[in-house]
Amino acid sequence: MTPTLHEDVASLAFLLGTWSGEGRGKFPTIQQFAYREEIVFEHVGDPYLLYRQGSWDLAGDAPVHFERGFLRPGVMPGSLELCLAHPIGVTEVAHGSLAGRSLTLTAVASGIGHTSTSLDVQGLVRRYRVQDEVLTYELDMQTGETPMTRHLDAALRRVA
Numbered sequence: 001m002t003p004t005l006h007e008d009v010a011s012l013a014f015l016l017g018t019w020s021g022e023g024r025g026k027f028p029t030i031q032q033f034a035y036r037e038e039i040v041f042e043h044v045g046d047p048y049l050l051y052r053q054g055s056w057d058l059a060g061d062a063p064v065h066f067e068r069g070f071l072r073p074g075v076m077p078g079s080l081e082l083c084l085a086h087p088i089g090v091t092e093v094a095h096g097s098l099a100g101r102s103l104t105l106t107a108v109a110s111g112i113g114h115t116s117t118s119l120d121v122q123g124l125v126r127r128y129r130v131q132d133e134v135l136t137y138e139l140d141m142q143t144g145e146t147p148m149t150r151h152l153d154a155a156l157r158r159v160a
Helices: 007-015
Strands: 017-027 030-042 049-057 062-075 079-086 090-099 100-107 113-114 121-131 134-143 147-160
Touching: 007 049, 007 062, 007 121, 017 134, 030 062, 030 147, 049 121, 079 100, 113 121
Parallel strands: none
Antiparallel strands: 017 030, 017 147, 030 049, 049 062, 062 079, 079 090, 090 100, 090 113, 100 121, 121 134, 134 147
């Protein structure tokens, strides 16, 4: 039995489902690359959405990156919180806002946790937008050596 969507996340219902497509990545310290990606937003009837992301290299289908976490409504109307774990030894707590079918989430250095072997991520900005059943997103990243720079952008279609 599918649980009823919690009223606190009703405004995020347009995200629910599985999204799949391709994206491009770049950063000053690495070569540009293309990847295949899947993002899943699910609900279990509680006041948050489950978030699962995975990406694979287009050339050889090797794993590139994965994220797991939760998208939650914030305290103020239209505000959001994103809590994620990355396999690169980074945790991310981002805050942002929802405007129509667009959301922007920003994690500053104080919201990013590091293991002793993690990458030196100091800031992240995520922008998601859904229009005509296409989810587009952009991710900007800052490290200890590189200022905030566009890192990823992708276009994903909802999977039936």
